[in-house]
Structures are given as C-alpha cells and as structure tokens.
Amino acid sequence: MEIDPFIFRFSIFILAIFVGYYVVWSVTPSLHTPLMSVTNAISSVIIVGAIIAALASSSGNIFEISNIFGFLAIVLAAVNIFGGFLVTQRMLQMYKKKKKNKK
Amino acid sequence: MISANLSAIFYLISGILFILALRGLSSPETSRQGNLFGILGMIIAITVTFLTVGNFSTSTIYVFIFLLVGGAIGAFIAFKIPMTAMPELVAGFHSLVGLAAVFVAISAFLNPDAFNLGSPGDIKLASLIEMSIGAAVGAITFSGSIIAFLKLRGIMSGSPITFSGQHILNLLIGISIIVLIYFLCSSQSENFFWSMIAISFLIGVLLIIPIGGADMPVVISMLNSYSGWAAAGIGFTLENTALIITGALVGSSGAILSYIMCKGMNRSFFSVILGGFGGDASKGQEKKKDQKPVKSGNAEDAAFLLKNASSVIIVPGYGMAVAQAQHALREMVDTLKKNDIKVSYAVHPVAGRMPGHMNVLLAEANVPYDEVFELDDINNDFANTDVAFVIGANDVTNPVAKTDPQSPIFGMPVLDVEKCKSVLFVKRSLSPGYAGVDNELFYRENTMMLFADAKKMTEDIVKNI
Numbered sequence: 001m002e003i004d005p006f007i008f009r010f011s012i013f014i015l016a017i018f019v020g021y022y023v024v025w026s027v028t029p030s031l032h033t034p035l036m037s038v039t040n041a042i043s044s045v046i047i048v049g050a051i052i053a054a055l056a057s058s059s060g061n062i063f064e065i066s067n068i069f070g071f072l073a074i075v076l077a078a079v080n081i082f083g084g085f086l087v088t089q090r091m092l093q094m095y096k097k098k099k100k101n102k103k
Numbered sequence: 104m105i106s107a108n109l110s111a112i113f114y115l116i117s118g119i120l121f122i123l124a125l126r127g128l129s130s131p132e133t134s135r136q137g138n139l140f141g142i143l144g145m146i147i148a149i150t151v152t153f154l155t156v157g158n159f160s161t162s163t164i165y166v167f168i169f170l171l172v173g174g175a176i177g178a179f180i181a182f183k184i185p186m187t188a189m190p191e192l193v194a195g196f197h198s199l200v201g202l203a204a205v206f207v208a209i210s211a212f213l214n215p216d217a218f219n220l221g222s223p224g225d226i227k228l229a230s231l232i233e234m235s236i237g238a239a240v241g242a243i244t245f246s247g248s249i250i251a252f253l254k255l256r257g258i259m260s261g262s263p264i265t266f267s268g269q270h271i272l273n274l275l276i277g278i279s280i281i282v283l284i285y286f287l288c289s290s291q292s293e294n295f296f297w298s299m300i301a302i303s304f305l306i307g308v309l310l311i312i313p314i315g316g317a318d319m320p321v322v323i324s325m326l327n328s329y330s331g332w333a334a335a336g337i338g339f340t341l342e343n344t345a346l347i348i349t350g351a352l353v354g355s356s357g358a359i360l361s362y363i364m365c366k367g368m369n370r371s372f373f374s375v376i377l378g379g380f381g382g383d384a385s386k387g388q389e390k391k392k393d394q395k396p397v398k399s400g401n402a403e404d405a406a407f408l409l410k411n412a413s414s415v416i417i418v419p420g421y422g423m424a425v426a427q428a429q430h431a432l433r434e435m436v437d438t439l440k441k442n443d444i445k446v447s448y449a450v451h452p453v454a455g456r457m458p459g460h461m462n463v464l465l466a467e468a469n470v471p472y473d474e475v476f477e478l479d480d481i482n483n484d485f486a487n488t489d490v491a492f493v494i495g496a497n498d499v500t501n502p503v504a505k506t507d508p509q510s511p512i513f514g515m516p517v518l519d520v521e522k523c524k525s526v527l528f529v530k531r532s533l534s535p536g537y538a539g540v541d542n543e544l545f546y547r548e549n550t551m552m553l554f555a556d557a558k559k560m561t562e563d564i565v566k567n568i
Binding site for chain 1: 114117118121122124125126128129130131134135137138141142144145148149152153156160161162163165166169170171172173174175176177178180181182184186189192193196197199200202203204206207209210211213214216217218229323324327330331334335337338339340341342343344345346347348349350351352353354355356357359360363450452457458459460462463466467469472475477
C-alpha cells in the first residue's frame with residue numbers, strides 16, 4: 001500500500017511544531033517583541049501562493065478575478081515582509097548600540 | 104523553469120533558514136544574524152517560486168510592480184513607526200497575513216488548475232478542506248487583529264464589550280463554520296465558500312471585542328499563533344514545505360507566548376479568551392477610598408530619596424510607554440549612576456501591551472540589556488534595595504496578589520517592591536489598575552506617591568538631583 005503524500009506533509013508539519021516549540025522556549029524574554037515581528041515577517045512566505053495565483057493564466061487574460069486576488073495578496077504580503085524584517089532589524093540594532101555606548 | 108523536486112529542496116532550505124532566524128533570537132548577540140537568515144530564506148522562497156512558474160510574461164512585470172509597491176509601503180512604515188507604537192504595528196501586520204491567506208485561498212478556489220488541485224467545481228476533497236481551514240483561520244486573524252489594532256491604537260475603547268448570550272452566539276457561529284465547510288465539501292458550491300469566509304470575519308470581531316486592554320499581550324500572541332496556522336493551512340493546499348514549516352513555527356511560537364503571558368497573569372487561557380475581565384472595575388473599591396492616608400511627595404522629595412540611596416530598582420509599566428518616559432528615565436538613571444548608585448530594571452512578563460514591550464522601549468532609550476532583569480531573576484533583590492521606582496506599573500506590584508485569596512489577581516506573580524526600604528510610585532492618580540483592584544501599596548508607610556505625568560516627573564527629578 002502506498003502512503004498518501006499528505007501524510008508526509010503532515011509529518012513535516014508536526015515535526016516543525018516540535019522544532020518551533022523548543023526553539024521558541026530558548027528565545028530570551030527580552031527579545032519577545034522582535035520574535036513577534038520576525039514571525040510575522042516569515043509567515044508572509046505565503047506570498048509564494050500569491051505569486052502562483054497571480055501568474056496563473058488559463059484564459060490568456062492576466063486580470064481574471066483569481067489573478068486579482070493573487071496580486072492583492074502579493075501587496076499585503078510584501079508590506080509584511082519588508083515591514084516585518086526591517087522593523088525587526090531596527091529593533092535589534094537598538095540592542096547593539098547600547099553595548100558600544102557602555103562606558 | 105526548474106523541476107518540482109529541486110524547488111521542493113529549495114523550499115526546505117528556506118524553511119530551515121526560518122528556523123535559524125528564530126534560533127538567533129536566543130541572545131541579542133546572535134539575533135541580527137538570525138534576522139539575516141530569515142531574509143535570505145524569504146529571498147530563496149520567492150526566487151524559487153518565480154523559477155518554478157517559469158513563463159516570464161507581462162504578468163511577471165506586474166508581480167514585480169505590486170511586490171515593490173507593497174515593499175515600499177512596508178519599508179516606509181518600518182522606518183517611521185515609533186517604538187511605542189510597536190504593539191499596534193504587530194497587530195496590523197497580523198491582519199495583513201490573515202487577509203493574504205484569505206485571498207490566496209479564494210484564488211485557489213476560483214482557479215484550482217493553477218495549483219494542481221483539480222478544476223472548478225471538482226476540487227480535491229483534501230485540498231478543499233485545507234483551503235477552507237486556511238481561509239477561515241485567515242479571516243479570523245484578519246478581523247480579530249483589526250479589532251486588536253483599534254483597541255491598542257485607542258480608536259476603540261480598551262474596555263471589554265460584553266453582552267448576554269455572547270459565548271453561545273460565538274459557539275453557534277463556530278459550529279456553523281464547520282457545517283458550512285462540510286456542505287462546501289459535499290456540494291462544491293461557491294455560496295458555501297463565501298458565507299463561510301463572511302462569518303469567519305464576523306467571529307474574529309466577536310472573539311476580540313470582549314477582551315480588555317491589558318489582556319492584549321495574550322491577544323496579540325494568540326493572533327500571532329493564528330496567522331501561523333492560517334499559513335500552514337494554505338501550505339497544505341499548495342503542497343509547499345516552506346509554508347508548512349513556517350506556519351508550524353509561527354503557530355507554536357504564538358501559542359508559547361500566549362502561555363507565558365497567561366502564566367504571568369496567573370489566568371487560564373480560556374478565561375482570557377472568554378473575556379470580560381476588568382469589566383466591573385471601580386465597583387467594589389469605591390467605598391474604601393479616601394479612608395486610608397496616602398503619603399504624597401514632589402520631585403524634590405523623590406530626588407532626595409534617590410540621591411541618598413545606594414541601590415535603586417526601576418519598575419516600568421504601560422504608563423511609561425504612554426508617557427514616552429523611557430528617555431527621561433534613562434537620563435535619570437545616568438545621573439544616579441554618576442553618584443555611584445547601583446541601578447537595575449525589573450520587568451514583569453505582562454508589563455505593557457505585548458510580550459517584551461518594556462524591553463524594546465528600554466533598548467530604544469539605550470539601556471544596556473544586561474541591566475534589565477526578569478521577574479524571577481530580580482525578585483529576591485528588592486529586600487536589599489533602598490528605593491524601588493515604580494513608573495507606570497500598578498497591578499504587577501500589588502502585594503494583595505500574595506495575601507488576599509479573595510482578590511481577582513490572587514496568585515499572580517508580582518514584583519516584591521514593598522520589601523524595599525522605600526517605594527516611589529509615579530502615577531497620575533490613585534485609581535486602580537486594569538484589574539480593578541486597589542493597590543495596597545499606595546497606603547504603605549514606606550510608599551511615597553508622586554502624582555504626575557511619568558515623563559514630566561522624571562524630568563523634574565533629574566533637575567533636582
């Protein structure tokens with residue numbers, strides 16, 4: 001009997017939850033805000049689906065309704081990716097500056 | 104055009120880079136490198152997607168344009184946003200992830216061929232369930248985050264909105280979402296899909312309105328978690344490893360943060376979610392007020408006390424964020440340090456409106472992170488400290504949590520500020536904090552209340568030292 005590919009993906013999913021569990025417990029509490037902003041940024045990898053949706057053309061018309069939803073999702077995810085990573089970087093930069101300033 | 108197998112490997116690599124991005128946050132030293140890993144993972148995922156789709160046409164140009172438009176908006180926000188506005192920014196970002204998940208799910212539903220899921224009206228059952236879950240959770244994340252955003256921004260009142268039958272209504276809506284997904288699967292009818300999304304938006308609103316302002320740390324973490332599960336749901340639909348791994352990471356990260364926040368308030372997750380806490384504030388304690396004597400002082404008295412202390416612990420809270428007093432505070436601490444006074448900061452896990460809120464503000468004011476301590480690490484030091492300087496915190500210092508089993512905050516871990524020789528309490532009035540509980544600390548012998556705006560008071564103290 002063959003195993004449904006879904007089971008493989010499900011295994012990855014469950015294992016990733018465990019990885020997430022242990023990795024996140026090791027995050028120092030003082031960095032919990034950057035943790036939220038960076039998880040925000042990486043969850044925007046959903047842009048992958050948005051790009052596929054936007055580029056799909058079955059009828060030759062690139063502005064089918066399904067494409068438009070794809071384009072909209074690209075904008076939303078892009079705001080998040082750039083905004084999320086940059087604001088995280090900005091925050092983490094503040095944690096560095098102090099070390100230098102220490103007299 | 105690259106093969107599906109090769110792109111799957113690349114998606115796996117970007118998933119691993121995302122794990123490393125979170126791993127980096129275990130210390131401030133490695134955190135920036137971690138963030139770079141995250142960016143690299145994102146670049147790989149996006150590039151691979153373009154290569155997999157392959158046909159470069161006019162729509163590719165449009166994709167780039169939209170990408171850059173979104174990116175420019177995001178970058179603009181990231182540079183402009185003041186650090187005090189971080190909680191609402193994060194809530195806003197969550198709403199975008201949720202909405203993007205909904206849009207991708209809609210797109211996959213309308214054009215399943217593009218994702219190899221079957222054809223319209225004949226979508227694979229498993230894919231249909233996955234995209235429905237992704238869309239429903241995404242919609243809840245979106246509307247819930249919008250409400251959280253409005254509450255944090257102060258556009259909407261932070262006090263809980265409750266009505267009778269609320270929980271039953273929510274339960275009914277929850278059940279009807281499941282029923283609609285069931286009918287959607289059996290009939291493939293668009294109408295069920297749209298109604299399912301519509302009521303998911305509705306329940307997102309209903310779930311968050313009864314939750315009060317100071318429970319926001321839990322709400323934000325919870326929505327963070329939801330946005331992850333939504334992404335994972337879409338990841339299953341698209342059979343994309345990067346998305347599944349990321350969704351699982353973000354989902355468990357948000358869940359852990361919610362747990363930490365609930366523990367910091369000694370409340371169960373369900374009691375927070377059911378909401379209504381703090382709703383009957385100012386009911387019980389009105390009568391007791393004005394009876395007990397309160398010692399209040401001015402900046403001069405405070406400066407005198409601080410100057411003659413040899414050790415000081417600062418306890419910041421949400422009030423410091425509101426007054427934007429972190430820079431003034433840092434200035435005060437610098438002055439104290441010049442006088443050879445030992446100063447450290449004590450941060451309660453739920454101080455502020457989101458996990459780590461106080462730490463970021465202190466970091467912004469250039470406070471070295473090794474002077475900032477968590478509750479467990481510093482609580483024993485209060486007994487050997489001369490002055491506790493409480494600025495904008497309230498409930499997290501209330502000794503009632505340790506002594507009065509009747510109190511709603513009983514059992515909540517609190518900072519033992521009352522053990523200090525003297526306590527300076529910067530606050531605008533004697534009003535109780537969020538929990539609606541009078542703070543016994545105000546009436547203690549060794550407490551001096553400093554009634555003023557946190558920033559102004561701190562500046563005045565600096566002048567007087």
